[in-house]
Amino acid sequence: MLVVAGFADDKSIRTLLVAELRRALDNPFTVPDQLAPRAQLIEIVNCCSTIDDGLAVLADVLEFLRPGTKECTQFRDLVDSLPLRDVVSESEQERFRHQLEGFSPPGLRAAVRRAARFVVPTPHYADAAEAFSELADFNAAPGELPPVVAFAELIAAECEEPLATQLRKWSDGQAHRLRLDNALRALRSYGAPSVAGRLHLAIMIEADPVDPGRYEVSHWRQDDAAEWPPPRGETVLTTSAGLEGEVAKVISAAEEAWAETDADVVIEFVLPRGLLGLPVHTWSTERHLGAPQPLYLTYPTVIRSLERMSSRRSHRVWRRRWSSWTQEPSVERVYFCEHGDTRDHHRLDAILSDERWLMTVLTGTPSATPIPGRDEFFAALRAGLPIIVWHPTVSSEVVREVVTWMAGSDDLGNLPALTRKHRLDALRNRSSSPDGGIIGDLVVLWDDPNRMLPLGDRGGPGPGGGADEHHRAS
Template identity: 85%
Template sequence: MSARQGRPPIGIAIRRALVDVLVVAGFADDKSIRTLMVAELRRALDNPFTVPDQLAPRAQLIEIVNGCSVLDNGLPTLADVLEFLRPGTKECTQFRGLVDSLPLRDVVPESEQERFRQQLEGFAPPGLRAAVRRAARHVFPAPAFPDAAEAFSGLADFNAAPGELPPVVAFAEVIAAECEEQLAANLRKWADGQAHRLRLEGALRELRSQVTPSRSGRLHLMIMISPDPVDADRYEISHWRQDDPGDWPPPRGETVVANTAELEDEVAKTISAAEEAWSESDAEAAIEFVLPRGLLDLPVHSWRTERELGGPQPLYMAYPTVIRSLERMSSRRSHRVWRRRWASWAQEPSVERVYFCEPGDTEDHQHLDAIFSDERWLMTVLTATPPANPIPGRDELFAALRAGLPVVVWHPTVSSEVVREVVTWLAGSDDLGNLPALTRKHRLDALRNRSSSPDGGIIGDLVVLWDDPSRMLPLADGGTGPVPGGGADEHDRAS
């Protein structure tokens, strides 16, 4: 086979990432499997390249990757061989993804790389790792760089998926938020030029809207529970764990399957794993449950944690918690009105902006739709727990979500009149803009002194759907699968 032509040389960052995947796959531990790999490559490529036996295992893998990188179709063939030797493993998927990310042409001319390298040399702000992860979010494991200069040069080795910004352009935009004013302006101006050249101005605008300074230093664990479409007693539990307050959206973690009886225990395990990952952080943490309509009645705030320690306690005692609507988050067509109402709520979270539903509101078709079309309403209190299956035109929750109301409250057992009194009491005692945090506070107050609780203990089971549209997950439109995209830093409030 001939040497590869017409493409830029493969940089050290991506070659290192390829070698790292082979090491994780076990090829550094077994000489015989490396020998077999070389034999398969010779056969597939019809090229007699050799790997010196005297080299250390990792050095041999470097030789293999380097040898394939200079041959036409060399690295794709190496990916095929890896699939042949380790079929169905996640390392195969990771390796193939890295190969697919190879640049078809130089994204950044060498002169521009050197110019920014000089300006960024030695610059290693706290958000560097998060900026690299955000820029190279399809690369796993994410490459590590000692400073922003090395990251800028290294990320130039990676290509992007169709319609997405090259990682080096995304990095320039994200890291600009960490830089002094003049350098930040230079990076953003360069990113503008690259986006224009690549006709990706829309992608840059979307990224730019997401890159805002973190306002809270709070870590979030997002837990999504989805029912199996066939087995009524089977659920998928997915999670997104934020390990850096300035990094959003976080990567999707492992998905586990559980039946109804196992849900609470599996969620507790997910939270325990998050705490282990956060063990060296001193940031606050919040947990958000992204639930489909049929599961909004799950009492997730009272599910028990720390089971393995022998003294489980309700979730709300340790964390702020939020319920989110999976249907609304996964349907982009509803996001404009939702964002508009949230912006109004952030400015004026008062009881005058709350609509208290009446039992007769659903008797007439689209009566509530007409009420909620008035942008005065930003929050609503439902008359009862929403039924699993909505009746469009005659459904309280459906109308509220469609109109973009970001805050919805109900109680599973008491009447709406009583809930109205409780919400009005809360609004009088503090800012409704902190309703979820107030809910948690008063739940704890009731545990400290039950006899003095002015709400009669009702707030303990009050359900607060608190949907902040600036903190989104990458969900497919109309579904639950991950897609490119995601959310921004948030207007942080959680219960």
């Protein structure tokens, strides 16, 4: 049909067709130039057939390029006539249902949770047979394995031979048929789902690019310690006064989802530079119960840099310093900034370029906008330092004493948990606490580059700068 419509006759129209499809599908697929014209069209149709609603979008693009033509109508009729086939045939469902009936291993719920990770709330099944049958009715996100295929692969780790081999062979065949071999390999690289470990709840807050009085709150909740990144949750729009309440709702929903796990939990706030002054660790949970308490009483609470996470060109040095930190989390690798460091242009850049330094303590809260050549926070990000600490009110000399004291009582390798421990100790017996209560407002930026969030290309200028609001709004 595409040949009849003239798309094999002109290379420029095929180039335009691919460009429009990339935009409409938000998918950067490519078609080799060295293919013959008809082969290029076959490749275009093949690409669209592997993307959710891809052929329907192809019909829309053809209508845009050839409006009102007979070929467009015929092409859409062809797409509409394509039959919908079950991922699992009735015979296969019956075979595996019989073999899995009554099988309810410890990892069943974790396997269902990971396989159906875009299904909210996570379904509950009596045994693996019911899960296999019911998950066959769920769709997958674009580029993701169908939940039933992912479940077959995950539950195979709980099965004995020869059933485990049969399930893996079946998932191999399904992934190959659906052209999702890479997705299956990625699933296998994660290993079996984990029922314990450390879970993370990442909450991102951004100022609305159009209305400066409003904020966007998004979150990523990790339900499986072996899986990263987790799916992104709902994004809500709120005011400054409503931020704390929205965050409390996200945490409450997370705790309900984690009700049957005994894992440790860390709360991370992903913030742009302009919001680093938010006292997020003091925000309250359990507000709906009428007995709110600050986050740090229950969780290690840290912040992360949205600008750094969004700027790939800063990631190499960041990963390098983090790797060194995991091997030697020592107070000897901490640089304590002094006010004189920013008097000369790029002096602090030169100091932090020494790979000896892996963590820094700033002289105060970073300003909302960077000071070119004389900015402590920007210099630390640009040098790749993964841990940055400051206090909003006391001097860096006092913070130096507190950090050194903390390092003396324990290593800094798990600074978030260490900070929470000393905050609780100070509350239990403030009069004898050697930090004088200062640690209660200590801010810890703890940035692990191995746990990136899928933010995409945000169009920002990199660490320290603000994003182009016109670009983001559009």
